[in-house]
Amino acid sequence: MRKVLFSLATFLLLISCGEEGPQQSDSFDRKAVVTQIVDEMILPSYADLSAALTDLKSDYNAYLASGSPSAIEDVKASWLEAYLAWQDAAMWNFGPAEDNGLLPAMNIYPTDTVQILQNIGGTYDLNSIGQIDAQGFPALEYLLFSNGIDWNNADVQAYFDNVLARMENKVNAAKSDWDDYRSTFINSEGTDRGSALGILFNHTYLPYLEVHIREAKFGIPGGQRTGTALPEKVEGLYSRVHSRELASRAFAAYRRAWTGMSHISHTAGPALIDYVKYMDGRNGTELNGELFDQLDEIQLAIDGLDADFYSIAETNPQQLNDVWVKQQLMVFTIKTEISSALNVTISYVDSDGD
Amino acid sequence: MGYFKRYTHLAPLAFLRFAFGALMFAALLRSLINGWVYELYIQPSFHFSFYSFEWVTPLGEWTYALWGVAMLSALLVCVGYLYRLSIIVFTLAFTYIELMDVAYYLNHYYFVSVLGIALCWLPAAHYGSVDAWLGRAKSADEMPRWVVDLPKVLVSFLYLFAGLAKMNSDWLIEAQPLKMWLPSRYDLPILGGLVDEPWLPYAFAWFGMIYDSTIWIFLWWKRTRKFAYITVIIFHTLTAIFFPAIGVFPFVMIVITLSFFDAPWQRLLGKIWPSAPRKYHEYRSWNPPLAKLILPAFVAWQFFFPMRSQLYPDELFWTEEGFRFSWRVMLMEKSGATEFKVVDGKTGEYDWVNPSSYLNRTQEKQMSFQPDLILQFAHFLGNKYRQAGMQNPEVYVRSAVSLNARESQPIIDESVNLMSVKDGWGHKEWITEWNDEISGW
Numbered sequence: 051m052r053k054v055l056f057s058l059a060t061f062l063l064l065i066s067c068g069e070e071g072p073q074q075s076d077s078f079d080r081k082a083v084v085t086q087i088v089d090e091m092i093l094p095s096y097a098d099l100s101a102a103l104t105d106l107k108s109d110y111n112a113y114l115a116s117g118s119p120s121a122i123e124d125v126k127a128s129w130l131e132a133y134l135a136w137q138d139a140a141m142w143n144f145g146p147a148e149d150n151g152l153l154p155a156m157n158i159y160p161t162d163t164v165q166i167l168q169n170i171g172g173t174y175d176l177n178s179i180g181q182i183d184a185q186g187f188p189a190l191e192y193l194l195f196s197n198g199i200d201w202n203n204a205d206v207q208a209y210f211d212n213v214l215a216r217m218e219n220k221v222n223a224a225k226s227d228w229d230d231y232r233s234t235f236i237n238s239e240g241t242d243r244g245s246a247l248g249i250l251f252n253h254t255y256l257p258y259l260e261v262h263i264r265e266a267k268f269g270i271p272g273g274q275r276t277g278t279a280l281p282e283k284v285e286g287l288y289s290r291v292h293s294r295e296l297a298s299r300a301f302a303a304y305r306r307a308w309t310g311m312s313h314i315s316h317t318a319g320p321a322l323i324d325y326v327k328y329m330d331g332r333n334g335t336e337l338n339g340e341l342f343d344q345l346d347e348i349q350l351a352i353d354g355l356d357a358d359f360y361s362i363a364e365t366n367p368q369q370l371n372d373v374w375v376k377q378q379l380m381v382f383t384i385k386t387e388i389s390s391a392l393n394v395t396i397s398y399v400d401s402d403g404d
Numbered sequence: 405m406g407y408f409k410r411y412t413h414l415a416p417l418a419f420l421r422f423a424f425g426a427l428m429f430a431a432l433l434r435s436l437i438n439g440w441v442y443e444l445y446i447q448p449s450f451h452f453s454f455y456s457f458e459w460v461t462p463l464g465e466w467t468y469a470l471w472g473v474a475m476l477s478a479l480l481v482c483v484g485y486l487y488r489l490s491i492i493v494f495t496l497a498f499t500y501i502e503l504m505d506v507a508y509y510l511n512h513y514y515f516v517s518v519l520g521i522a523l524c525w526l527p528a529a530h531y532g533s534v535d536a537w538l539g540r541a542k543s544a545d546e547m548p549r550w551v552v553d554l555p556k557v558l559v560s561f562l563y564l565f566a567g568l569a570k571m572n573s574d575w576l577i578e579a580q581p582l583k584m585w586l587p588s589r590y591d592l593p594i595l596g597g598l599v600d601e602p603w604l605p606y607a608f609a610w611f612g613m614i615y616d617s618t619i620w621i622f623l624w625w626k627r628t629r630k631f632a633y634i635t636v637i638i639f640h641t642l643t644a645i646f647f648p649a650i651g652v653f654p655f656v657m658i659v660i661t662l663s664f665f666d667a668p669w670q671r672l673l674g675k676i677w678p679s680a681p682r683k684y685h686e687y688r689s690w691n692p693p694l695a696k697l698i699l700p701a702f703v704a705w706q707f708f709f710p711m712r713s714q715l716y717p718d719e720l721f722w723t724e725e726g727f728r729f730s731w732r733v734m735l736m737e738k739s740g741a742t743e744f745k746v747v748d749g750k751t752g753e754y755d756w757v758n759p760s761s762y763l764n765r766t767q768e769k770q771m772s773f774q775p776d777l778i779l780q781f782a783h784f785l786g787n788k789y790r791q792a793g794m795q796n797p798e799v800y801v802r803s804a805v806s807l808n809a810r811e812s813q814p815i816i817d818e819s820v821n822l823m824s825v826k827d828g829w830g831h832k833e834w835i836t837e838w839n840d841e842i843s844g845w
Binding site for chain 1 (some may be wrong): 414440443444508510511512580583584585587588589590591592597599600603648649650651652710714726733737739740741744753754755756757764765766769770772804805806809811812
């Protein structure tokens with residue numbers, strides 16, 4: 051027995067020291083997945099978002115110059131384009147985005163209209179914590195689509211300008227911070243909390259679906275948690291007809307994040323779902339197919355809804371809750387089977403195995 | 405019973421005392437520096453209790469004082485000053501810390517308490533200690549052999565049961581959960597290139613099982629001791645590299661197993677703190693009646709308690725009835741998800757509660773696959789709603805748990821009102837039946 055032990059130990063030591071051979075054919079290139087996410091999804095989506103905000107700004111300036119009713123329609127159109135571009139970029143809520151407070155500057159809804167009107171009539175500092183629900187796309191939407199706004203008021207024009215300027219600043223800051231962050235992030239290997247995969251799992255793949263899509267876009271307005279629908283909590287409240295488009299765009303981007311499809315060309319590259327498939331091969335599971343099915347089902351369910359979530363929440367909130375249930379199933383899959391398969395650490399604390 | 409009349413040098417026990425105190429001081433300091441006192445014990449609004457230890461709760465800001473007491477007494481144990489008092493204070497303080505929240509349960513914390521309790525009754529400061537040096541305690545060079553052997557028996561139990569626990573079909577035949585765990589360490593220098601090798605989890609699984617179930621034999625046996633200790637170092641270093649989350653455990657084992665040696669270097673402590681002159685010295689006279697009564701009972705309990713899981717029906721890994729306190733370390737991969745529904749029994753109004761509103765990530769992760777913790781949290785929620793004015797709150801849980809890469813299934817029936825369920829030592833009928841089987845110990 052001693053010999054067995056000893057030779058086993060020596061064996062393990064030898065193989066651990068002697069590894070310098072050719073790349074194993076059955077290993078999986080995790081770094082390629084992270085690189086694909088950064089270079090083909092995160093960076094181009096920020097670039098598009100930044101460009102869309104610039105377009106919005108120039109359309110807005112054109113409107114201020116002309117004051118014509120058709121010009122305000124152009125502003126509305128480019129507001130929507132920028133909002134949709136945000137849905138592509140919103141899920142990467144870590145690193146530069148988190149450091150710059152991108153999410154609170156862009157899309158806190160419902161927006162606080164009382165605060166906005168108060169700001170317009172007085173002084174305000176958009177950087178203060180109390181102002182996070184008086185800015186971003188929902189605040190711009192309120193100004194553009196609400197009937198009660200007097201666009202001849204210079205304070206209204208200035209407020210729109212300030213909110214938009216802060217959004218542009220935040221996006222450009224996050225975008226340029228990625229220049230430095232990129233290599234740090236891609237080279238943070240492993241699956242600890244501080245690794246790229248750990249960050250992606252703990253900040254994007256799980257919470258973006260669970261909190262930002264499931265709860266914010268469906269559960270809260272549909273009243274899933276309490277049985278009381280809250281129509282005024284939908285995204286796109288003042289434009290009314292864009293809720294589904296926004297939610298669909300957000301989920302499509304999330305789906306591409308799993309399937310490794312690039313932001314611009316929608317062509318597939320190394321994907322997290324491939325890693326799941328690779329682990330399927332080791333574990334004898336079929337998570338890859340399960341994930342694909344869930345992603346497809348949720349996308350179909352969202353696209354099958356009417357465009358106006360406000361009226362859905364008012365008349366038939368069960369439709370929103372039906373989508374919530376599908377997303378809920380996927381959240382559970384991620385928290386259980388996927389979390390085990392990827393073995394990503396969720397906390398820094400010691401644990402001696404479950 | 406000639407064994408109990410044999411005597412041996414006390415140095416190995418004195419060394420154990422020294423190493424134990426130093427290690428515990430370092431471990432407590434580490435958790436303090438990591439900010440865990442605040443993050444784990446002060447910040448959360450809810451804590452999970454050990455069954456029948458519900459009265460043990462964190463002390464708010466005073467938890468830091470508890471840490472201070474434990475660290476100071478660990479240092480005193482290390483140098484052997486006011487030994488009897490300091491080891492009792494240390495064991496009480498550390499055990500209290502351990503009992504504050506079951507979500508952070510670790511086998512090696514439990515081992516610290518077990519060893520601490522034994523050391524409370526053993527004459528570990530009669531040699532190579534400040535007490536012996538100052539003449540505070542009657543010093544002695546030799547003690548009954550069983551006194552020095554007893555901690556080694558406890559270490560042997562730990563290994564034996566850890567080894568037995570690995571004798572199951574998932575671990576040995578499927579090489580799970582190692583198949584899932586190893587690939588995630590692909591970033592390791594040198595070793596990282598190996599983690600995708602299909603044979604590696606099997607090598608680890610079998611080596612680990614053989615190591616745990618037999619290493620203690622080779623440590624006891626003088627002829628194999630050195631080789632066995634080299635294996636101890638290799639094994640625990642590998643586990644420390646591959647599973648950094650197990651914290652100080654590998655180092656505890658590497659240092660504690662040194663007490664199997666009976667070597668001249670252990671007598672260094674006797675040189676640092678030489679015993680006080682003759683009148684404080686006694687020869688082979690340590691013979692406390694109480695310790696001779698309690699220690700055998702304690703050892704017997706340590707042997708039988710880890711086997712209690714055999715008394716429960718259903719799969720141990722699923723129900724976790726008898727899972728804790730039985731040296732099941734790094735044995736399975738379980739992950740779960742829960743959503744709680746609080747229903748007003750009178751009006752039917754309901755509220756779905758996401759547990760993350762009340763728990764930190766570690767607590768939530770641990771709760772979501774341990775039925776008794778789910779029950780505790782359900783009761784916490786129900787009582788909270790009752791205090792807020794709901795007369796007859798009912799609490800239901802929607803759960804999903806995946807065990808060793810299997811498809812997830814609910815662990816508790818969603819139709820059971822958990823407010824009408826009580827925890828206890830009996831079999832938990834309210835846990836769902838598991839749809840698979842694991843054979844073995």
